[in-house]
Amino acid sequence: MLDYPTLKLIWWLLVGVLLVGFAIMDGHDMGVGTLLPFVGRSDVERRVVINTVGPHWDGNQVWFITGGGAIFAAWPLVYATAFSGFYWAMLAVLWALFFRPVGFDYRSKIHHPLWRSTWDWGLFIGGAVPPVIFGVAFGNLLQGVPFRFDDYLMPTYSGSFWALLNPFALLAGVVSSAMITLQGATYLAHRTEAQIQRRAVAAGIGAALVLVVGFVGAGIWLQGIDGYRISSAVQAAALPDPLSKTVVREVGAWIANYTTAPLLWLLPGLGVAGALGAAALLAARRTLSAFVASSLAVVGVIGTAGASMFPFVMPSSTHLASSLTVWDSVSSHLTLGIMFWATLIFMPLIVVYTSWAYRVMRGKVTEAYIRENDHAAY
Template identity: 85%
Template sequence: MLDYSTLKIIWWLLVGVLLVGFAIMDGHDMGVGTLLPFVGKSDLERRVVINTVGPHWEGNQVWFITGGGAIFAAWPLVYATAFSGFYWAMLVVLWALFFRPVGFDYRSKIHNATWRSTWDWGLFIGGAVPPLIFGVAFGNLLQGVPFQFDNYLVSTYTGSFWQLLNPFALLAGVVSSAMITMHGGTYLAHRTEGVIQARAIKGAIGAAIIMVLAFVAAGVWLQSIDGYRISSVIDPAALPDPLSKTVVREAGAWMANYGRQPLIWLLPALGVAGALLAAGLLLARHTLSAFVASSLALVGVIGTAGASMFPFIMPSSSMPAASLTVWDSVSSHLSLGIMFWATLIFMPLIVLYTSWAYRVMRGKVTAAFIKEHEHAAY
C-alpha cells in the first residue's frame, strides 16, 4: 500500500479531478440552462436547446455526487465543517437543483405557453444559481471561513449567510458563473445550427470576455488579501490533528506557491488563454475545438484556486490554527488506500460509458428533429 503522506497528496489531486470533471460535464448542462431563455426565442427553439443536454444531464450528475462523496470519505472534517458553515448556501444550491429534474421531465408535457415558460425559467435558475454559489464559496475559502474547534474537534461556525456575500466572494462568483455560461454556450454552439447557434456563440464569447476580466481582477485583488501560512513543522505522515499546528495570516501568502514552483503560473495562464482561444475558435465556427479550449479554461481556473491555497483546504479566519489542510483533515491510511484502488477501477468505467453515451447521441439537434419526435423529445 502507498504510504500515508503520498495518499494524502493523491486524494488532494483526485478531489481536484472530480471537481474539474463536475465543472466540465455538469457545467455545460448548467451553462445551457443559463442561456436557455436568451438563445431560444420560441417554444420550438427552446426545445432544441433543452434536447442538446436532455439525454446526458442525469448521467453527468454522477460527477457531482461522486465529488461530494469523495469529500465526505477522504476529508470528513472538511465535509462536516463546510456543510455546517455553508448550510444555507448549500440549501440554496439544492433548492435551485430541484428545478432541473422536474423541469426537464415535465416542461413539454403540457401544451401551455405559461406552463412551459415557467419551467424554462426554472431550468434557468437550476443552471445559473449553483455555479454562482460555488464561486462565492471559493471566494470565501480564499479569505478564510469563521469557524473554530473545541478540544473534541466539534466545529462552531460564527458567520452568517449574508457575510458570505462580500465583494471579493461575489467577484469569484462572477468568474464561476461566466465560466460555466461560456462552457455551456460553447457546447450549445456545437450541437445546434442556424440562429440558435449564432446566439449561443454570441453568449459564449461575451461570457468568455467577462470571465477573463473578472479572473484577472480577482488575481490582482488576491495579492492584497491576507493568506495563510503554516509556521510550525508539519509531519505529512502523522495522524490527522488540525489543532497540532500553528498558522499565521499575512498579505501575499497565497502567492507563495508560485514563487516556490514557477510552473504553477501555467494554470492561470491556461485559464485566460483557454477562454480567449475558445472565443476565437467560436468566431471561426470550430465548435468542437472551442469546447476543448473551454474545458482547458475550466482546468486552469479551478487549478489556480487549488494551487494557490495548497496545502490549505478550508482556512479559518477566527482560529487560524484550526485551518483544515491536506495533512490534517483526512481519513485514515486504510480508508484512503481502499478508496484509491476503488477509484482506479471505477473512474475509467465512468469515463468509458460517458464517452460512449456522447458518441451515440452526437450530431446536431434541429427543429426538424423536434417536430419529428414531438412526443418523445424533451
C-alpha cells in the same frame, strides 16, 4: 499499499479532478440551462436547446455526487465544517437543483405557454444559481471562514449567510458563472445550427470576456488579501489533528507557491488562454475545438485556486490553528487506500461509458427533429 503522506496528496489531486470533471461535464449542462431563456426565442427553439443536454444531464450528475461523496469520505472534517458553515448556501444549491429533474421531465408534457415558460425559468434557476454559489464559496475560502474546533474537534461556525456575500466572494461568483456559461455556450454552439448557434456563439464570446476580466481582476485583488501559511513543522504522516500546528496570516501568502514552483503560472495562463481561445474559435465556428478550449480554461481556473491555497483546504479566519489542510483533515490510511483502488477501477468506467454515450448521441439537434419527434423529445 501507498504510504499515508502520498495518499493524502493523491486525494487532494483526485478531489481536484472530480471538481474539474463536474465543472466540465455537469457544467455545460448548467451553462445550457443558464442560456435557455435567451438563446431560444420560440418554444421549438427552446426544445432544441433542452434536447442538446436532455439525454446526458442526469448521467453527468455522477460527477457532482461522486465529488460530494469523495469529500465526505476523504475529508470528513472539511465536509462537516463546510456543510455547517455554508448550510443555507448549500440548501440554496439543492433547492435550485430540484428544478432540473422536474423541469426536464415535465416541461413539454403540457402544451401551454405559461406552463412551458415557467419550467424554462426553472431550468434557468437550476443552471444559473449553483455556479454562482460555488464561486462565492471559493471566494470565502480564499479569505478564510469563521470557524474553530474545540478540544474534541467539534467545529463551531460564527459567521452568517449574508457575510458570505462580500465583494471578493461575489467577484468569484461572477468568474464561476462566466466559466460555466462559456462551457454551456460552446457545447450548445456545437450541437445546434442557424439562429440558435449564432446566439450561443455571441453569448460564449461575451462570457469568455467576462471570465478573463473577472479572473485577472480576482488574481490582482488576491495579492492584497492576507493568505495563510503553516509556520510550524509539517507532520505529513501524522494522524489528523488540525490543532497540532501553528498558522500565520500574511499578505502575499497565496502567491508564495507560484514563487516556489514557477511552473504553476501555467495554470492561470491556461485559464486566460483557454477562455480567449474559446472565444476566437467560436467566432471561427470551430465549435468542438472551442469546447476543448473552454474545458482547458476550466482546468486553469480551478487549478489556480487549488494551487494558490495548497496545502490549505478550508482556512479559519477566527482561529488560525483550526485551519484545515491536506495533511490534517483526511480520513484514515486504510480508508484513503481503499478509496484509491476503488477510484482506479470505477473512474475509467465512468469516463468510457460517458464517452460512448456522447458518441452515440452526437450530431446536431434541429427544429425539424423536434417537430418529427414532438411526443418523444424533451
